[in-house]
Amino acid sequence: MAPAAAIVALQQALDHDDVAVAVADIQWERFVHGYTAVRPSPFIGDLPAVRRMTEAAGGGEPGPAEAPASALRQRLAGMPAAEQLLVVTELVRSHAAAALGHTTTDEVGAQRAFKELGFDSLIALELRNRLGAATGRKLPATLVFDHPTPAALAAFLRSQLVEDGGAAAAPGIAELDKLESALSVLDPAGEDGERRAEIAARLQALLATWNEPRAATGDGAAEVTEQLQEATADEVFDFIEKELGI
Template sequence: MMAAEGAADYMGRRGVLEMAPEPATAAMVQAVEHDETTVAVADVEWERFVLGFTARRPSPLLAEIPEVRAALREDAAEQDTGQGAARAALTGRLAAMTEHERLRTLVELVREEAAVVLRHDGTDRIQGARAFKELGLDSLTAVELRNRLQATTGLRLPAAVVFDHPTPTALATHLRGLLVSDDAQDGTGAVLDGLKALEESAAALAGGGDGTARIVERLEALVWKLRDNGAQAEPAPGDDADPAGATDDLASATAEDMFDLLDRELGNA
């Protein structure tokens, strides 16, 4: 089997090593002499083999092997070290981005790491919607990808994360959920990003005039639409319940007043 072209390299990367003829033959003779019908003769590098073999599910077959238990403990310990700095750096970058930019950044990160694991020169062959299995990832390379993503994101990820989220986009979406707070994912963050851009654009207008008046009209309409969507509930104690006064205030509001009002309405005050 190992004589086939590329077989030794393929198996060696997975922890199954080519055996020298003498001990291999001696082990087979011993198995025959002792009538051992369920014996396996192999030279296994357990530290490399077990992570890929158990990537999808635990293995009761291997659980009692001391080297296997040691390899799994070492893998768990490695996940707990060196995570803080990498995670802080990445979350800091993502915090300054819109939701679309965050997902795009993480998709590119997954594609780049997958390309390294699959030994591609670039990411052209790693499409975001294409399944990892179709791209050529197996249990071993899935663990390698998991390990690289742990190092770059600072997250603790299960060995089966690539199988649970089987495309680069699905995996990137999962990573975004782990890295970005709930507040930034519920849609409010994207709306506030848009309002910030609007505020910067409006601030660049010089002298007011008809342009500013049209902006104020649109903002007034938006505020009332937001209020209509949430105004069915009873006003909370202390709320201003004077609609006439509110109408007068809006009629005389400046652009700056409207931005302040929008911030309060969307909970950004």
């Protein structure tokens, strides 16, 4: 705490002869939003600062900001898929940086895990609320934990914002996104390095098999390729899990 504020708090405790006190310098504009994101909190609800913020927000969790969300959807509508993903990724990074209290997105890499960046439950809820307002979508409280990196979260949000039918038209794409998200949190410099090398080798082998022309693959491989093309998303993911062993 700042020395002046700490001394004032100490003096108040002495004046009231308090023997068991807890003193904290709380940034209510950040704390309240995350702490009351799921439900109101009677524990802090009667504090004057909290009451003012709750009343200003309409008595509960802020609703979606339709104007910014509509503008975002219109902007994405005229872009190729790759550019859409870049825009949404920057959106996620900027709001993640703001939730963490950073002034820039320099520390928020697209492939860095939110856990590594310092996210806890409250900050995760704050990011969920920020992105809900920015996209106009009702997002789950477990959003950050379900999509553990900015890149994975951006891919999910893009699928929610752009109704191009891409995921439905290509069985297994959503499952591949989940696989990419799961692999993105492995540490190449740590104990995961050897495992990453093994996974990379098996992915390359799987890709080589997938890219073989049907005419040259033989009856068995052709049958597998045909089955994959006709498989459901769950079946494709089961196949990937079996082939990669992860």
